[in-house]
Amino acid sequence: MRIRRIAAIAAVALAFGVAACNSDSGNNNNAGGSTATGVVGKAQRDKKLIIGVKADQPGLGLQTGTQYEGFDIEIAKIIAKGLGVDAANIEWKTTVSANREPFIQQGTVDLVVATYTINDDRKTKVSFAGPYYVAGQDLLVKTDSTIAGPEQLAGKTVCSVTGSTPAKRIQENYKDTKLQLFDAYSKCLPLLENGQVDAVTTDDIILAGYASQAQYAGKFKVVGKPFSTEPYGIGLKKDDKSSCEKINDILKAAAADGTYKAAWDSTLGKSGTPAPTLDTTKLTNCG
Amino acid sequence: MHVFFEQENLDAYLSGFFWILKLTGASAVLALGFGVLLAAMRVSPIPVLRGVGTAWVNIFRNTPLTLVIFFSFFGLFSTLGLEFSDELDTNQFWLGVVGLSAYTAAFVCEAFRSGINTVPPGQAEAARAVGLTFAQTLRIVVLPQAGRAVIAPLGSVLIALCKNSTIVGTIGLLESSNIMKQLINDNGDAVIEIFLVFAGTFAVVLIPTGYVFGWLANKLAVRR
Numbered sequence: 139m140r141i142r143r144i145a146a147i148a149a150v151a152l153a154f155g156v157a158a159c160n161s162d163s164g165n166n167n168n169a170g171g172s173t174a175t176g177v178v179g180k181a182q183r184d185k186k187l188i189i190g191v192k193a194d195q196p197g198l199g200l201q202t203g204t205q206y207e208g209f210d211i212e213i214a215k216i217i218a219k220g221l222g223v224d225a226a227n228i229e230w231k232t233t234v235s236a237n238r239e240p241f242i243q244q245g246t247v248d249l250v251v252a253t254y255t256i257n258d259d260r261k262t263k264v265s266f267a268g269p270y271y272v273a274g275q276d277l278l279v280k281t282d283s284t285i286a287g288p289e290q291l292a293g294k295t296v297c298s299v300t301g302s303t304p305a306k307r308i309q310e311n312y313k314d315t316k317l318q319l320f321d322a323y324s325k326c327l328p329l330l331e332n333g334q335v336d337a338v339t340t341d342d343i344i345l346a347g348y349a350s351q352a353q354y355a356g357k358f359k360v361v362g363k364p365f366s367t368e369p370y371g372i373g374l375k376k377d378d379k380s381s382c383e384k385i386n387d388i389l390k391a392a393a394a395d396g397t398y399k400a401a402w403d404s405t406l407g408k409s410g411t412p413a414p415t416l417d418t419t420k421l422t423n424c425g
Numbered sequence: 426m427h428v429f430f431e432q433e434n435l436d437a438y439l440s441g442f443f444w445i446l447k448l449t450g451a452s453a454v455l456a457l458g459f460g461v462l463l464a465a466m467r468v469s470p471i472p473v474l475r476g477v478g479t480a481w482v483n484i485f486r487n488t489p490l491t492l493v494i495f496f497s498f499f500g501l502f503s504t505l506g507l508e509f510s511d512e513l514d515t516n517q518f519w520l521g522v523v524g525l526s527a528y529t530a531a532f533v534c535e536a537f538r539s540g541i542n543t544v545p546p547g548q549a550e551a552a553r554a555v556g557l558t559f560a561q562t563l564r565i566v567v568l569p570q571a572g573r574a575v576i577a578p579l580g581s582v583l584i585a586l587c588k589n590s591t592i593v594g595t596i597g598l599l600e601s602s603n604i605m606k607q608l609i610n611d612n613g614d615a616v617i618e619i620f621l622v623f624a625g626t627f628a629v630v631l632i633p634t635g636y637v638f639g640w641l642a643n644k645l646a647v648r649r
Contacts, residue, residue, distance in 0.1 A: 236610045243614070263614075295513065300603060301610040316513050319597045332503050 176378035177248045177385075181221035189214045190233035190247035190373075194324045197347030197406045198253055206230045212401030213270050214251040217372065220388030234321055236301030239263045242373050249385075250373035253344060255303045256422065265378055266371035266422050267385035270398075271414065273341035274364025275304050278349060280330065280357065285337055287363045291315040294336040297326035304340045307366060323348070331357060341368050343406065371422065382424035390418045428615050429622060434608060441604030442626060448521055448590035448600065453583055455526035460533025465563055467538055478534065485531040490524070490592050497524035498596040514598060521593030529586050536578040540571030545649075573645045580638025584631050601626075 174182055181187055191210050192199035199210040215225045233241055233252050241247045242264045253273075256266045277296075279285050285294070292314035298305040300319045308315055318335050320326060326338040327348060338345065342364050349358045372385055392398040393416035402413035428434055466478035485493065497520045501507040509519035544567050552562040591602040599607075605623045609616050 236606050240609055240616055244616070301607060318513055319599075319603075321595070328499060329503055334503055 175380060177374055177381040178221060179381075180248060181218070181223050185223055186227045186229065187218050187221070187223050187249065188229045188231055188247045189218070190231045190238060190241050190250040190252055192234075192252045193232040194322050195253060195344050195347055196351050197408075198344060199251075201230075201232065207405070209271070209401060209405040210251045210253065212405055213372075213398075214249065216392045216397055216401060217249065217251070217385055217388050220391070221384070235299045236321070238373060242375055245375070248374070252373075253341060254371055254373050255341075255368045256371035257303065260373075263376060264373045265376050265382050265424060266373060267382045267424065268371035268389060268422065269369030269420065270372065270389055270416060271343070271370045272417075272420075273343045273368040273370060275307060275339060275366040275368060276342035276345055276364045277361040278330065278338040278345040278358050279336065279361060280333075281359050283336070283359075286361060288312055288365050291337065295334070297323075297329055297335040297338045298340060299323055302340065303366075303368065308339060327354065327358075337361075347406070369420070379424050382422070386421045386424065389416065389421065392416075393418055428608060428612050428619055437599075437604045437607065438601075438622075441599060441601035444518070444593075444598060444600040445587065445590050447518065448525060448593055449583070449587045451522045452525035452529060452586055452590065455522065456529035456533050456582075456586065457579075459526060459530040461537055461568070463530055463534035464537035464541065465568075467534065468541055468563070470559060482531045482534055485528050486535070488528075490528050490589055491595060493528050494521060494524040494592050494596060497521065517593065517596050517598040520596065521590070521598060525586065525590060525593070528589070529582060532582045532585070533579065536575045536582060537568075537571055539578070540575035541567055543574040544570045570647050573647050576645060577638055577642035580635060580642070583638070584634060587631060587634075588627060 177187070191206055191214060192208075193201035193206065195208065195210075198208040199206060200208050211230075214228065218225065218228050231241070231247050233247070233250060238250050238252060238254060239260060242250055250264075254266075255273075256269055260266070277285060277288065277291075285291070288308075288311075291308075291312050293316075295316040295318055296308055297318045297320070298308065300321055305317060305319060308317055318326070318329065323338065323340060323344065326335060329335045330338050331354070338348075342360055342362075345360045348354065349360055374381055374385075389398070392401075398416050399413040407413055429438060463478045463481055466474040467482070469475060469478075498517070501523065502516070502520055507520075508516060510516045548566055548570070549562055552566045557565065591600060594600050594603040597603075601623055605619060608619050612619065
């Protein structure tokens with residue numbers, strides 16, 4: 139009986155604990171000294187932000203030790219600066235493709251800048267600012283491969299990541315293709331090198347990052363026939379409209395004053411690709 | 426519960442647990458056979474066999490299962506070219522079974538070895554006195570009694586194996602933990618519900634399993 143009573147107490151305590159957590163996150167969104175709500179409000183009050191980024195994508199979001207670097211990271215820093223948060227006060231949180239929506243919905247992160255494609259399905263769960271870059275899905279193959287486009291994938295094995303847009307597109311549009319799924323793209327590369335998969339698929343810019351890594355230099359090539367449009371957005375809590383608009387304003391300013399170009403040149407630009415122009419007319423309406 | 430009322434999600438849920446069932450079944454059979462063999466090696470009079478048995482147990486019992494499964498996939502398959510099937514999932518399944526069995530066999534071996542210690546030394550001495558060889562002594566006299574003594578611990582090993590089989594998800598097999606991730610990703614508003622259903626399914630299957638093994642252990646125990 140004693141044990142049962144302790145269990146009951148523990149259960150009640152747990153229930154209260156959960157309830158407390160919930161009300162906490164509610165307060166974070168609404169209360170506080172300033173009138174601003176959501177992410178903008180949190181940045182003003184705490185001078186801190188938790189930003190979800192990728193940790194295994196060279197050129198975009200790559201973690202070495204405790205440091206993160208890449209184009210996404212630079213974009214995140216620009217936004218944080220615009221919201222009044224120093225780069226040193228950003229807490230980086232590694233996300234993978236499958237946990238970005240849950241992380242935003244549960245408040246684990248304030249923003250997600252992690253090669254995050256804006257699409258209608260995701261818009262029902264989170265809000266998007268941006269896009270800050272437009273990529274396209276492509277294929278990474280061995281240098282001597284004959285695959286020249288997605289039409290030639292029938293019967294071939296393609297590697298991608300569970301829950302990602304590229305994986306879903308292959309599943310739906312190229313049904314004869316076998317799909318090897320992992321939780322990170324980095325696991326696909328040894329398989330491609332050894333020939334167990336015929337191609338790795340995701341956005342061209344990510345693939346280019348992998349192809350240019352020192353240990354794979356000269357072994358892989360990007361096919362160069364993108365078969366989708368992937369506008370990368372900045373994910374934040376649904377209905378945080380004012381923060382979303384504020385972030386879009388920051389992006390506009392960054393495009394105008396050259397910080398966007400500088401972010402590109404210091405990361406992906408090193409591969410020789412000139413900086414794209416950020417088309418500020420295409421920014422989301424945050425609706 | 427709305428998530429599991431959709432046919433597509435329900436199918437995914439069932440297929441995920443079907444993989445778990447198959448992984449557990451196949452690995453349990455292989456691990457039991459191999460584990461008994463390892464136990465026999467560890468009590469054998471031949472030093473080389475004892476050494477191999479001890480080394481196997483110490484290596485696999487002290488290596489994280491994730492690494493064992495990873496080695497199965499990236500070592501045996503990707504680097505050494507061991508391929509069981511052209512079908513991706515069948516291949517992942519058998520590579521997973523190889524890893525799970527190699528790992529679980531170490532625990533089965535140790536359970537049996539402890540069982541062998543419960544058999545009074547007089548039994549083996551008597552067997553030798555009537556002229557049985559080591560193999561005969563083990564097969565006819567010692568192992569049957571040892572096996573009946575270790576049913577309860579083997580039940581724990583089986584339960585652990587069933588839960589461990591979710592780790593095969595790391596090499597891409599769409600078993601229950603990957604299906605759970607997928608469902609959570611598609612239904613971010615029902616995370617707790619999905620989690621509880623998956624955890625609950627394991628509990629509903631495994632708690633009775635524990636009781637069945639407890640009951641069996643009692644019923645089959647050697648009365649001395």
